[in-house]
Amino acid sequence: MKSDELQSLLLKTLTQRDVDSRLGHGEYYLAEHVKALAPPDDQPRRHEIMAAYWSLAAQGLAYIDLDPKRADQLEPTSHRGGSRRCHG
Numbered sequence: 728m729k730s731d732e733l734q735s736l737l738l739k740t741l742t743q744r745d746v747d748s749r750l751g752h753g754e755y756y757l758a759e760h761v762k763a764l765a766p767p768d769d770q771p772r773r774h775e776i777m778a779a780y781w782s783l784a785a786q787g788l789a790y791i792d793l794d795p796k797r798a799d800q801l802e803p804t805s806h807r808g809g810s811r812r813c814h815g
Contacts, residue, residue, distance in 0.1 A: 736765060
């Protein structure tokens with residue numbers, strides 16, 4: 728999968744309100760949601776998804792919510808489509 732296609736899938740995932748996009752504790756919540764959107768014959772690897780996420784963060788298109796009340800559940804968020812807060 729091309730980098731721009733992966734970034735588009737990632738942004739689509741981050742703007743969905745019902746998606747658990749937490750990063751933590753050895754679980755790949757965000758990566759699993761992105762993989763579910765990808766074509767079966769072109770599945771990105773977890774490290775590719777995270778590299779695409781950090782690229783979006785470097786471009787200012789995504790960020791990690793560092794709310795101190797939820798430090799154990801860091802959650803990437805997209806700037807597209809308004810702000811989305813952590814939940815759960």
